[in-house]
Amino acid sequence: MATLAALGSALCIGAADFTGGWASRKQSPLLITLWINVVALVAVAIACVLGGPRISESRAIAALVGGCVSGAAINLIYASFAAGAMSLTAPLVACGTAILPTLTATVAGQPPDAVQGVGIVFALAGVIAITWRPPARSAHVSLSRRALVLTALASVGAGAAISILLLAAKGGSAVALGVSGLSRLTTFGTCLLFVLVTRTPARLPRALAPPVLGAGLLEVSGVTLFLLASSLGSTAVVAVLVSLNAIITVMLAQTVLREQIASHQRGGIAFAAIGVALLSAG
Secondary structure, rough: HHHHHHHHHHHHHHHHHHHHHHHHOHHHHHHHHHHHHHHHHHHHHHHHHHHOOOOOOOHHHHHHHHHHHHHHHHHHHHHHHHHOOOHHHHHHHHHHHHHHHHHHHHHHOOOOOOHHHHHHHHHHHHHHHHHOOOOOOOOOOOHHHHHHHHHHHHHHHHHHHHHHHHHHHHHHHHHHHHHHHHHHHHHHHHHHHHHHHOOOOOOOHHHHHHHHHHHHHHHHHHHHHHHHHHHHOOHHHHHHHHHHHHHHHHHHHHHHHOOOOHHHHHHHHHHHHHHHHHHHOO
C-alpha cells in the first residue's frame, strides 16, 4: 500500500509540474502559480476541517516560514520550466532539491553516508551532462543562461523549503496536516504578494482554467499520497519513490512537447535520477 501511494504521489507531482510549466508558457508564471495555489489551498482547507490538525507554536512558525520559501520556489520552478526545456530543467531542479537538504544536514553535524556520497557524485555528473552544450548540436534543445539561473534558484528554494517543512512536520499525520495547511496559506500569500507587487493581471484566461485546476488538484493529491505513504511505510523507501516525479515530467515533456535532447543529455537525466534516488535513500 505504501509503495502504491508513493508511486501515485510521484505520478501526481510530476504531472502537476508539467501541467503548471506548460501553462506558464502561455501566461505569466506568477499568475499560473497564484491560481494553482488557490485550488490547492481550498482543497487543503477542506482536508484540515475534516482531519482536525494539531500543531505547536514552534512548528506553526516553521510552517509559515517554509510556506513563504515554498511560494518563491514554486514561482521559480514554473519560470524555469517556461524558460527552458522541461526535459532538462526538471532533473536539475530535482538534483538541487535532493542535494541541499544533505548539505544542510552536513552543516548540522550529520555528514552524508556512503550511499548519499555516491548519490552526490551521480547527481553532479548528471548536472554536467545535462548542461554541457557541445558544438554542432542545433537540432537538440539546450538551456539558455536565463534558464540555468532560474533553475539554480529554483533548486535552492525548493531544497530550502523541503528542509524546513520536513523538520516542522515530524510528529505524526495530524501534525503533518497542520503544517501542510499553514504552509499552503503562506505559499498562497507569497504568490499573491508577487502578483500585486509586479502588477500582474490576476484574471486567468478561460482556456487555461482546466489545466490550472488540474495542476492544483494533482499537486494536492501528490502531497496527500506522500503523507499517506510516509505513515504506512519506510520513509527512506517512500522518499526514493516520490523523488521519481522528475522522470514523469521529463516523459510528458518529450511525449507531449516533442522535446529532442542529445544522447549525452539522456545519460545525464538517468544519472540525475539515480543520484536523487540515492540521496533520498540515505
